[in-house]
Amino acid sequence: MPSLDVTSTAISRTHSPDLIPGxxxxxxxxxxxxxxxxxxxxxxxxxxxxxxxxxxxxxxxxxxxxxxxxxxxxxxxxxxxxxxxxxxxxxxxxxxxxxxxFVDGPSLRERMRAPQEDSQDTLRVMLQICRAIEYAHGRGVIHRDLKPENILFDEQAGDIPKVTDFGLASFLEDTSTRFALTGTHMAMGTLSYMAPEQRVDAKNADGRADIFALGLILYEMLVGELPAGSFEPPSRRKPKLDPRLDGIIANCLKQQPADRYATVSDLIRDLEPLAPHYYTTMRPAKLSRMQRVGRAVRKAVRVFMQGVAALLVLSAMGVLALAYQRTLERRVPIPPGIALTGALGPASAERFAGRLSSSDGEPRKVTLGEGPDKPSMLVSGRRLELDDKKLVFPAVEGQSRVGLMRVDLPGMKGDTARFVARVNTLRREPTFPETLRHALLQDPLPDSQVALLLLEETAQPDDPKRYVALVYGGAGVPIRLEWRLGEKRGTMLGPDSPEGPVELELAVDEEGALVALLGSKGDKRPIFEPLQLGLNWQELRFGGPPAPAFGCIEGICQAESFSYQVKPAPPKPAGVVQASAPVRAETPRPVAPTPAKRPPPKPAPAPKGKRSK
Structure with a gap:
C-alpha cells in the first residue's frame, strides 16, 4: 500500500468540467x-x-x-x-x-515569504488561528497537521485566516474503529511541525501536539525561521519583540506534553493581552456631560496615583543604585558559551595534581584531580581550588561571576577525542543587596551553570574564540549544546537535566562526528543529534588542537574525574577491496627451474571460460 507521504500519486491529467454532478x-x-x-x-x-x-x-x-x-x-x-x-x-x-x-487568498506560507508584517498584526492573526483550534478541540477534533500551508487568508471577508486540511484529524471521543487510520507507533503529519510524541506514536497524541505546532508557527512568523534545534528566544533574535513572548513560545515547545500548556485556552489567555484589539461588537455610546466630568476626574486621580507610585519606585531604585553600585551588576542574558569565551581578564597559571600520558613524543591524555604529575592550567575570571580530588569554583560576589579553566597542554593532536567529567552546580546564598533587589524589583536570582568546553587556543586576543560547550544548569533545566566554529554556530536544547552530579561526555569519532552523552557506564546515552565536524576537524574547525576547558557561571561549580584523551586514527591498509565486490583469483606465474634441481612437471592447463580456484 502506498505511503501517506508519497507525492507521486497526484493527479496530473485534465478532468472533464462536468465530472461532479451539479x-x-x-x-x-x-x-x-x-x-x-x-x-x-x-x-x-x-x-x-x-x-x-x-x-x-x-x-x-x-x-x-x-x-x-x-x-x-x-x-x-x-x-x-x-x-x-x-x-x-x-x-x-x-x-x-x-x-x-472557496477561500480566494494566499496561504500563510505565501504571506511569510513577503516582507515581514508588523508584530502586532502577527499576534492578531495567531490569536484567530488559536481560537479556531480551541473551537475544534472543544468539538473533540485534533488537527495533527498544522502548518503555514494549511492556513488560508480570506481577503474578501476582511483578510481573516482560515484553517483547512483536516485530513489527519483525530477524534478525541470516538472510540470506534470507523476512522482509526493511525496505528500504534506510527508517525503522521509534516515532520517539521510535528510534536516529539507525534513522531513516535501519532495515535496517542492529544491536543497538546497541536499546541506544539502552534508554537512553531508563531516562532516562524516572528523570527522568519523554525527553531530546528537552535532555539533562541524570539526577543533576542528581534529585540523589538515583547519579551513576554519568549515564555509563551517556550511553554508551547516543551519536549514533554505534560510541561506544555494544558489547553489552547491557556495559550490564548497568555497571548491575548499582547495582541491588539482591532474589532468591537458595539458602537461607543454618547456620554452625558456629567459622565464626561466623572471620567475626567477618575483619569486625573489615576494619573496622580501612578505618578506617586512611580516616584516611590524611582526613589527605591536610586537608593539601591547609590548604595550598591559597585556590587550589583545588570545581568543581560547571553549564551553560556559566549560568556565563558569573552573577556575575563588576565589568566593566571595554576598547577594541580594530575596525570599525563604521551605517545610518539606527543601528549595524548590528561587527567586532573590525582596523580604524580602537575599539568599546567590557565585560570581566568574566578579563583579555582582543588578540594578532595574535585576542581571547584567557589562562590563569589561582585563582578567575577564567570570563571574558566583550560588545560595549558598544546599539541594534543588526534583524529578522535573523548572528554569526560562528573560535574555539579550549586546555587550560592544570595547577598543582602540581591535579596533586597529581588524583593523590590522582582529581579530573579541568577542561575548557576557549569560547562565542559573544547576551546580554540590559537585565536588572536580580539577575535572571538571557536568553541563547543556542553552546559549543565541543574535539575530540571534542559542540557544545552552550544557551538561557534567560524561561520558554523548554533545551539541545541536537550531533555531536562537530572539531579546532580551528572557525568557529561563529548566524543569525536573517526568520521569527525561529535556526540554529547549523559550518564555513565551502562546508563550512558546520547543527548542530541551528532554535530558533524568533518575529517581533520581539529585544524578545520579549531585552527589546531583544541584545549579542554571547565567553565562556571554563578554559584558553585564542581568537576571530578576530569579526563581528556585524543587518539590518531589507525592507518587504513592499502589495497583493501570491498567485501561486496567479487575478486578474481589470479593464475600463478610459472617459476623458472633452478639448475640444481629438476623442474617440476607443468600442470594441465585449465579449460577456457572457467576461473582458477
Whole structure:
C-alpha cells in the first residue's frame, strides 16, 4: 500500500468540467499527495466553491478513502469563522470528492515569504488561528497537521485566516474503529511541525501536539525561521519583540506534553493581552456631560496615583543604585558559551595534581584531580581550588561571576577525542543587596551553570574564540549544546537535566562526528543529534588542537574525574577491496627451474571460460 507521504500519486491529467454532478470544474488551484483541489461553480446557486478530488489510484485504497471521509466528518462537525466549512461530499464512478467554501487568498506560507508584517498584526492573526483550534478541540477534533500551508487568508471577508486540511484529524471521543487510520507507533503529519510524541506514536497524541505546532508557527512568523534545534528566544533574535513572548513560545515547545500548556485556552489567555484589539461588537455610546466630568476626574486621580507610585519606585531604585553600585551588576542574558569565551581578564597559571600520558613524543591524555604529575592550567575570571580530588569554583560576589579553566597542554593532536567529567552546580546564598533587589524589583536570582568546553587556543586576543560547550544548569533545566566554529554556530536544547552530579561526555569519532552523552557506564546515552565536524576537524574547525576547558557561571561549580584523551586514527591498509565486490583469483606465474634441481612437471592447463580456484 502506498505511503501517506508519497507525492507521486497526484493527479496530473485534465478532468472533464462536468465530472461532479451539479458542479462545473473551472480551474486547478492545487495538487498534492492525495489528489487535486479545483475552483468550481455550484450550478444550483451559481456560487464559487472548492472541489477536492481524491486521486483515482488512492481511491482504490480503503485506508485513503477512509482518511478522505474522515476529513469530511471532521469538517462537518465544525462551524467557525476561522475554519474552512464543508458544503457537500460524494463519489463518482472513478473517485471521491469534497466540496468546500472557496477561500480566494494566499496561504500563510505565501504571506511569510513577503516582507515581514508588523508584530502586532502577527499576534492578531495567531490569536484567530488559536481560537479556531480551541473551537475544534472543544468539538473533540485534533488537527495533527498544522502548518503555514494549511492556513488560508480570506481577503474578501476582511483578510481573516482560515484553517483547512483536516485530513489527519483525530477524534478525541470516538472510540470506534470507523476512522482509526493511525496505528500504534506510527508517525503522521509534516515532520517539521510535528510534536516529539507525534513522531513516535501519532495515535496517542492529544491536543497538546497541536499546541506544539502552534508554537512553531508563531516562532516562524516572528523570527522568519523554525527553531530546528537552535532555539533562541524570539526577543533576542528581534529585540523589538515583547519579551513576554519568549515564555509563551517556550511553554508551547516543551519536549514533554505534560510541561506544555494544558489547553489552547491557556495559550490564548497568555497571548491575548499582547495582541491588539482591532474589532468591537458595539458602537461607543454618547456620554452625558456629567459622565464626561466623572471620567475626567477618575483619569486625573489615576494619573496622580501612578505618578506617586512611580516616584516611590524611582526613589527605591536610586537608593539601591547609590548604595550598591559597585556590587550589583545588570545581568543581560547571553549564551553560556559566549560568556565563558569573552573577556575575563588576565589568566593566571595554576598547577594541580594530575596525570599525563604521551605517545610518539606527543601528549595524548590528561587527567586532573590525582596523580604524580602537575599539568599546567590557565585560570581566568574566578579563583579555582582543588578540594578532595574535585576542581571547584567557589562562590563569589561582585563582578567575577564567570570563571574558566583550560588545560595549558598544546599539541594534543588526534583524529578522535573523548572528554569526560562528573560535574555539579550549586546555587550560592544570595547577598543582602540581591535579596533586597529581588524583593523590590522582582529581579530573579541568577542561575548557576557549569560547562565542559573544547576551546580554540590559537585565536588572536580580539577575535572571538571557536568553541563547543556542553552546559549543565541543574535539575530540571534542559542540557544545552552550544557551538561557534567560524561561520558554523548554533545551539541545541536537550531533555531536562537530572539531579546532580551528572557525568557529561563529548566524543569525536573517526568520521569527525561529535556526540554529547549523559550518564555513565551502562546508563550512558546520547543527548542530541551528532554535530558533524568533518575529517581533520581539529585544524578545520579549531585552527589546531583544541584545549579542554571547565567553565562556571554563578554559584558553585564542581568537576571530578576530569579526563581528556585524543587518539590518531589507525592507518587504513592499502589495497583493501570491498567485501561486496567479487575478486578474481589470479593464475600463478610459472617459476623458472633452478639448475640444481629438476623442474617440476607443468600442470594441465585449465579449460577456457572457467576461473582458477
Amino acid at each position: 458542479y462545473r470544474l473551472e480551474s486547478l488551484v492545487g495538487a498534492g499527495g492525495m489528489g487535486e483541489v479545483h475552483k468550481a461553480t455550484q450550478l444550483s446557486l451559481g456560487r464559487t466553491v472548492a472541489v477536492k478530488l481524491l486521486s483515482q489510484q488512492l481511491a482504490q485504497e480503503e485506508s485513503f478513502v477512509a482518511r478522505f471521509q474522515k476529513e469530511a466528518a471532521a469538517l462537518a462537525t465544525l462551524r467557525h469563522p476561522n475554519i474552512v466549512s464543508i458544503v457537500d461530499k460524494g463519489s463518482t464512478v472513478s473517485t471521491y470528492y469534497l466540496v468546500m467554501e
